[in-house]
Amino acid sequence: MRCFIGLPVPAEPGAALGRLPLPARARSVAATDLHLTLAFLGERSGGWARALWPALAGIAAATPAFDLTLPAVDVFPRAGGRVLAALAERDPRLLALHGAVWRVLRDAGVAAETRRFLPHVTLARLPAPTESNPVPGPWTLPVREVMFYQSPPEQDGYRALARWPTGTD
Known part of the structure; x- marks a missing residue:
């Protein structure tokens, strides 16, 4: 299955x-599929x-709930x-969560991502390269759970296979 970990x-x-x-x-990405990817795992x-x-x-559970600014x-x-994406701040709490997830993945034999973590929420895919035209926010993304998603190749949409609440505020 093709899978990833996200918010x-x-x-x-x-x-x-x-x-x-x-x-x-x-x-556009369906509202029910909006997420911020912490780690893409590919076929597993x-x-x-x-x-x-x-x-x-x-x-x-060890990550206190927090709000992330977009x-x-x-x-x-x-x-x-x-x-087209809602860009997320590189908040220290998000970076700590991302790092903790990747420590588990490295221990499981997943090769580390070579690209810098650029947190974002994909809103739409564009038909051609597009010039920058930023729309200022801010929007708030409440981080209250971490999810393990499957991306079925035969259908649109993601499926949550597991979800875990973050700790309390």
């Missing part, structure tokens, strides 16, 4: 982001994934990109 976007901020105008021919077996879940549950919506990862 879901709750209904209220998802609806606010969904009201933004999109460029012509943009393919269900047994391998389930073996990670106790450690991921522990990380979520200061702007713009082309991602830079001008000329083909994704």
